[in-house]
Amino acid sequence: MKTIERKKKRNTKQKAIVFQVVQDSHDHPTAETVYERAKRELPTISLGTVYRILKELVPEGKIREIIVNKQSRFDPKTEFHHHFICKKCGKIEDVKTPLCRYTCKKLEQKGYIIEEIEYKFYGLCDKCAAEN
Amino acid sequence: MKTIERKKKRNTKQKAIVFQVVQDSHDHPTAETVYERAKRELPTISLGTVYRILKELVPEGKIREIIVNKQSRFDPKTEFHHHFICKKCGKIEDVKTPLCRYTCKKLEQKGYIIEEIEYKFYGLCDKCAAEN
DNA sequence: AAGTACCCGATAATGATTATTATTAAGGTA
DNA sequence: TACCTTAATAATAATCATTATCGGGTACTT
Structure with missing residues (x-):
């Protein structure tokens, strides 16, 4: 066989x-x-x-x-990173930011398992901000 | 008219x-x-x-x-708050977490205007974690 | 009351994505 | 080599959430 x-x-x-x-x-x-x-x-x-x-x-x-x-x-x-999104021109840019250990710990103490974290910052990029 | x-x-x-x-x-x-x-x-x-x-x-x-x-x-x-999303049961739960002033300041120094911040935590809620 | 802005329910259209299907091509086997 | 099995493809249809359209009615303003 x-x-x-x-x-x-x-x-x-x-x-x-x-x-x-x-x-x-x-x-x-x-x-x-x-x-x-x-x-x-x-x-x-x-x-x-x-x-x-x-x-x-x-x-x-x-x-x-x-x-x-x-x-x-x-x-x-x-790699682990986050994003900034310009509300005007739609540009998406990588952002490095530390994640909140305190919040994660609090959730884990409740028995939660955190697998992914996503931070998004919305606003105007430098160019679009300058135009206003 | x-x-x-x-x-x-x-x-x-x-x-x-x-x-x-x-x-x-x-x-x-x-x-x-x-x-x-x-x-x-x-x-x-x-x-x-x-x-x-x-x-x-x-x-x-x-x-x-x-x-x-x-x-x-x-x-x-x-009010300003964020969310945890259970990947298994789909439950969405409110999460209080401080936002990262350092990251915001760094973006603002580059000329960016931040209007909104959104943090999402994905994983398993206590019940779904216990079932595994 | 007349005129018109506004809102409604019903339905069609849209846009991103996923599923389906028939075809093609690659890998293994004899 | 020819054959067989199966995976990957292109084309197309279907789906799902959401938005736009339309005709009719409602209520505000004069």
Whole structure:
């Protein structure tokens, strides 16, 4: 009897390109934007494929997903960090901020398990603030 | 041609009921849930009206909107506070936490204007943690 | 009462995302 | 090599929350 062997996941051209596009994007693109950029490399790629691959890459720890205005955006930076969102121009910027140990401890004392923390700062970026 | 000026917005039965429903809800209901509860008081109310009124009440400062999993939820508590979201049962709980003055100051020094801050803690609530 | 702003319920439209389906292509096997 | 099995793809349809539209009515103002 043969042992059932798990097949290797293929590393397809599509997956490599989608990953590379996110790697090269520092503007927190949407899936649609990733699709447009990927199409420049591989014009036949489909939007559904881009969505599927992005959703694979996140649990693999290769990219991060952040949600702004009910829309998914993708970030090549996987280290723990947070975001500032400009309400006027829509720019999303990385923000380093310490997390509140006190609040976490208090929740954990209640028996809660904290797995993820997300801080979002909304307002006007320097350029938009200067225009006002 | 004369323009008629309207001074006060009408406080309709629909608006009063939607507001009351949110006031009485401590579970951060969705628009759909608010609609269901409002229907118990006024069976003819429509979902579109509930959406419209909820969207009015937010800038009026009567209720707060929070977004969880790309869905709007409504909160009678308008004071500054944050949320814990259980990844298993979906429960949303209010969390009091100090905001990071240092991070805000650093952003403001760069010329940014911060208008809103949102902290979200994701994980397992006490009950769901105990079940694991 | 007349004129008009405002609000309503019903319904259609939208936008982002997910599911489905038929096709293609890769890897292993004989 | 040819064949078989299965995964990955492109194209398309379906879904879900939300927003826009429309026609009719209500109430405010003069």
